[in-house]
Amino acid sequence: MAAANPQRPRMQIASHPEMGHWRLSLFGLTLGLVTGIDFSSTLMMGVASQHIQGGVGAAPADYLYAVSAYAATAVLMNMVLDQIARRTTYKRFTIASLLVFIIGSLLCAEAASPSGLIAGKAVQGLGAGGLFAASRILVQLVSTPAERAPLMLRFGGGAFAMLAITPWLTSIFLDDIGWRAVFLFQAGISLPVLLSVIATYPTRAPRDPHPPVSTLDWPAAIAAALGALVFLHTLQEMRYTRFFSSPQMPLAALLGVGLFAFSGWRLYRHPDPWIDFSRLAGRQYLYGLGFYTLYYLLSSAWAFLLPTLTQSGLGLTFRSTCMLLSTSGTVSAIGAVLITLGMALVFRKRRVIAIGFIIYACAAMLLSYQLMPGAPDYALVPVVLLEGLTPVLLMVQVASMTYLDLPVEDFSHAYQFKNVCKQIASASGTGLASVFMQDGLAAHRTHLVEHVTRFTPALQMPDALSATSLARISLEIDRQATLLAGMDMLHGFAALCVAMAVFVLLQKSFR
Numbered sequence: 059m060a061a062a063n064p065q066r067p068r069m070q071i072a073s074h075p076e077m078g079h080w081r082l083s084l085f086g087l088t089l090g091l092v093t094g095i096d097f098s099s100t101l102m103m104g105v106a107s108q109h110i111q112g113g114v115g116a117a118p119a120d121y122l123y124a125v126s127a128y129a130a131t132a133v134l135m136n137m138v139l140d141q142i143a144r145r146t147t148y149k150r151f152t153i154a155s156l157l158v159f160i161i162g163s164l165l166c167a168e169a170a171s172p173s174g175l176i177a178g179k180a181v182q183g184l185g186a187g188g189l190f191a192a193s194r195i196l197v198q199l200v201s202t203p204a205e206r207a208p209l210m211l212r213f214g215g216g217a218f219a220m221l222a223i224t225p226w227l228t229s230i231f232l233d234d235i236g237w238r239a240v241f242l243f244q245a246g247i248s249l250p251v252l253l254s255v256i257a258t259y260p261t262r263a264p265r266d267p268h269p270p271v272s273t274l275d276w277p278a279a280i281a282a283a284l285g286a287l288v289f290l291h292t293l294q295e296m297r298y299t300r301f302f303s304s305p306q307m308p309l310a311a312l313l314g315v316g317l318f319a320f321s322g323w324r325l326y327r328h329p330d331p332w333i334d335f336s337r338l339a340g341r342q343y344l345y346g347l348g349f350y351t352l353y354y355l356l357s358s359a360w361a362f363l364l365p366t367l368t369q370s371g372l373g374l375t376f377r378s379t380c381m382l383l384s385t386s387g388t389v390s391a392i393g394a395v396l397i398t399l400g401m402a403l404v405f406r407k408r409r410v411i412a413i414g415f416i417i418y419a420c421a422a423m424l425l426s427y428q429l430m431p432g433a434p435d436y437a438l439v440p441v442v443l444l445e446g447l448t449p450v451l452l453m454v455q456v457a458s459m460t461y462l463d464l465p466v467e468d469f470s471h472a473y474q475f476k477n478v479c480k481q482i483a484s485a486s487g488t489g490l491a492s493v494f495m496q497d498g499l500a501a502h503r504t505h506l507v508e509h510v511t512r513f514t515p516a517l518q519m520p521d522a523l524s525a526t527s528l529a530r531i532s533l534e535i536d537r538q539a540t541l542l543a544g545m546d547m548l549h550g551f552a553a554l555c556v557a558m559a560v561f562v563l564l565q566k567s568f569r
Contacts, residue, residue: 071205074260085258086209089193090216091251092152095159096132096186097217098224099244100484103128103179105225105365105379106232106240110175113237120172126291127180129481132187133286136477137321137333138279139188139195140470148196149259152189156252159185163245167238178241191470191477198461198469200260207398214394214454220247222387229380275331278324281317289314290485333475343472345565346460349411350476351483352558353452356418356551358487360445363547364425366495368438371429371540378435382442389446397450407455408562414451415559419552421445426548429541491547498543499536506535 071082103110103125111121135155143151162181169175197209224247231239292310325331338344368374368382421444428437464472 071201071209073200077260081258082209083212084254085260086197086212087216088251088254088258089197089209090213090218091220092156092255093190093193093213093217094220094224095156095244095248095251096189098220099159099163099182099186100128101221101361101383102224102228102240102244104361104488105383106228106237106376108369109232109237109376110240114169114172114175116172116175120176122291124172124176124179126287126485127176128183128187129290129485130283130287131180131183133290133478133481134279134283135184135187136191136474136481137282139191139474140333143192143195143470148192148199149255149261152192152196152255152259153252155185155187155189155192156248156255157185159189160245160248160252161185163241163248167241167245187481188477191473195470195473196259198466198473211395211398214398215391218387218391218394218449222384222391224384225380225387226384229377232376275324275328278321278328281324282321285314285317285321286481287314288317290482333471333478338468338472338475340463342463343460346456347476347479349456349562350453350460351479353456354480354483355487355490356555357449358484359491359551360422362488362491363495363544363551364442367425367429367540367544368435371537371544372431372433373537374435382435382438385439386442386446389443390449393447393450394454397454407459408565410451411455412559412562414448414455415555415562417444417451418448419555419559421448422548422552422555426545426552429545429548431537431541494547494550495543498546499539502539502542503535506538 070079071077077085107121110116116124139151146154159182162178162183162185165178165181166175167178169178193213197206197213201209224243227247228240228243231243235242288310292307292314325333364382365379368379369376421441424444425438425441428441460476461469461472
């Protein structure tokens with residue numbers, strides 16, 4: 059009689075034998091959910107921008123300060139993360155960060171003015187800014203390469219699942235509560251994640267071979283925070299102001315770069331810096347960092363384009379746009395689980411990355427094809443299904459290759475710096491997309507207005523020159539200009555993705 063099949067090996071890690079299979083499974087899922095809180099907070103700030111601006115009475119410049127305040131404090135937390143966690147433990151750092159994030163979310167929900175929103179977003183950034191890096195670093199610290207796959211499976215599933223459910227649930231609550239639901243939901247969903255951190259995270263940390271120094275370099279900290287605020291706000295302000303229209307914006311950008319340079323110089327001289335750049339000179343890591351930066355540039359530009367085109371161009375509702383985003387997030391969550399399970403079977407990862415760029419290009423071209431007046435929301439489902447594959451084929455693949463040559467003790471420095479670059483790249487992508495959209499809108503609107511004459515059919519109606527009719531014509535011109543400018547940008551987006559796919563296949567340094 060045949061012997062019974064052996065039982066499936068239980069999940070375990072040598073550094074924490076006291077953690078059983080189910081606790082480790084929940085631990086990995088919680089790591090991903092913690093990461094997803096940062097992702098979803100940034101996503102919803104962009105998608106619900108019109109509702110939030112109207113709710114607090116914020117002018118565009120005031121709203122940009124709120125976005126920049128979040129990014130600046132997030133950059134600061136990514137820089138000081140390693141030093142704080144080594145003094146406390148990553149569990150305590152995560153618990154404290156989630157509490158700060160909840161407080162910041164409640165402050166945003168209670169904001170009655172632009173200044174209140176700016177203060178709340180700054181507190182939110184202090185809380186959420188280091189969550190992604192802390193979670194990913196903790197995976198690296200507690201597990202060996204052979205033990206890491208089950209944790210990463212749950213990590214990816216949790217992170218992308220948060221992106222899938224957040225837009226959908228927020229859109230439901232927003233209809234009943236208003237714009238405050240964006241932040242109340244963020245605070246509410248963070249509470250069970252916080253409890254899961256307390257229950258599942260390891261109670262003792264592995265011994266740190268590099269104990270922290272006794273003092274932090276506060277001049278560098280202040281310079282980094284101010285540099286991030288000035289530089290990122292300048293990038294965000296490009297939504298509304300041309301960069302070279304006055305000397306103010308170029309000078310502000312130079313000031314931000316100068317403050318970053320001063321902070322880097324201080325870190326270089328420090329005996330135990332927050333980010334040790336001398337450890338990050340490996341060719342594999344630098345190539346991976348470049349691909350990371352490009353991915354976040356593209357994804358932030360897409361995150362700006364899709365809601366703009368669906369709501370301002372096609373006239374879809376906020377709920378319809380959120381449903382499309384949730385569909386994309388669901389595809390990413392399923393794809394992350396499948397690709398992690400089959401990671402050992404994915405050979406020639408450069409080819410997978412190239413396929414990811416081609417799929418991104420196809421999604422952009424398909425969206426441009428669907429930008430027709432009256433297009434229904436279901437016509438965009440194939441677009442978001444394709445776009446949902448790109449994080450798995452691009453970001454996950456790059457992540458699996460970037461850190462291969464880095465020892466464990468250097469991983470925290472590498473991931474902190476990667477997340478600093480992420481914040482800057484995301485702001486740059488949004489700013490550049492805004493600039494190109496402004497230019498396209500101006501050009502197409504001028505061209506469309508030139509073709510409005512007294513022979514235009516809409517002006518032949520009896521009440522054609524009434525204020526209501528003229529306003530309706532103006533709105534239609536704006537809508538058509540938005541669609542045409544969006545088509546131009548999507549064509550350029552697709553061309554850039556194709557060029558990057560060719561570059562990935564030709565270069566030999568990133569294997």
